[in-house]
Amino acid sequence: MKTGDLGELAAFVAIAEEGGFRRAAARLNLTASTLSHSLRSLEQKLGVRLVNRTTRTVSLTEAGHALLAQIGPAFASIETAVETMNDFRDHPAGTIRLSVPRTIVARVLTPKFRAFADLYSDVTLEIAAENGFVDIVKQGFDAGIRLGESLDRDMVAVRVTPDLRTAVVASPEYLSRFSPPETPRDLHRHRCIGWRQTGSGALYRWEFEKDGRALNVAVNGPLVLDDPDLMLGAALEGVGLAYATEQYMGGHLASGRLIRVLEDWCPSYPGFFLYYPSRRQSPAALRALVDVLRIPSA
Structure with a gap:
């Protein structure tokens, strides 16, 4: 096997594992056109099509799956062996x-x-x-x-990070117009800032717990966002109640720019890993x- 063949096989493995030319090119620090040329060359040498291409997707053929099953573990072992050189x-x-x-x-x-x-x-x-x-x-x-x-x-x-704890917060101006909720079930009377979960696309249900009793509440309101910092900013502007993490509110609680409600219903949970x-x-x-x-x- 020639040195160039190894490069073409490495290009094929990257395309297969990344599911596309763009991410594979970034992984190998090459251009997408270079990878495409390498793959075509490999397919010509082997006499079989390894990848089905459309304008949006890349999928392996039966031959491509068979080849990846054989050489994928070998290339992973090579990467591991090269990485161990860092120990020296x-x-x-x-x-x-x-x-x-x-x-x-x-x-x-x-x-x-x-x-x-x-x-x-x-x-x-x-x-x-x-x-x-x-x-x-x-x-x-x-x-x-x-x-x-x-x-x-x-x-x-x-x-x-340490364990985290949730918090429901609002600006003093908002709470001067709307009476603070006493239980999570009161949230249906409030303007709540929703969180659209990236990936699943689902609206997050606010989670509460007290005395062993857990509640998941679907909230409604005038604004739905997909970023916690934006939600915090909206709460500071008085848009409504926000569900956040107390550790990442900076000095807003200490300064009084935000006020907690339902504190006795907000549990702690494992932090980030x-x-x-x-x-x-x-x-x-x-x-x-x-x-x-x-x-x-x-």
Whole structure:
């Protein structure tokens, strides 16, 4: 087998695993046209079509699935072997791709960027800030950060925030016009700022708990958003009640710009965790990031 054949096979594996030319090109730091040319060359040499292409989708043929099943594990082993070379460096190196909610980028990662860059100057962090849950393996990320309650059991999970607690808040001006709710069932009389969950597209039902009794309330109101920071901003402007996390409200509660209601109904829950697949050896650069972000278990 020629060296060029290995490159074409690597291009095929990337296209198959990423599900498209654009993401595969980003993963290999090549252009989409270069990948397309490599795939055509490989198909001509093998005499079979490996990929079905349309303007929007890429799917494997039966032959493509068979080839990926044979060579995919081999290329994964090669990547792992190459990554172990980082163990022989004074400092880890390479690029780490992370999928992280936008609010966590600002509140957890940004304050630690400088320290990480100073310690590990040969590591590049590439962060996709997106609120929806993604399949980090399928989309080529090294790791992600999400709420602990939403992680699969086969993932390695490292705590990066303390336990969190929910809060229902509104501006003083709003509460001067509308009497504060006494129980979650009173929310139907209020203007509530809805949260459209990225990914599923569902409207989030506000979760409450008191004395072992749990309630999930479908709220209504004049505004639906898909970003917690935007919801907080709308609450500050007096649009209505917002359901948020008390730890990420800054000084708004302390300053009185926001006021809590239904506090005795708002439970705590596990915070955010950095997670990555347990079935592969973690890169040295990722282990370095874990060391910087990890906090003691609550």
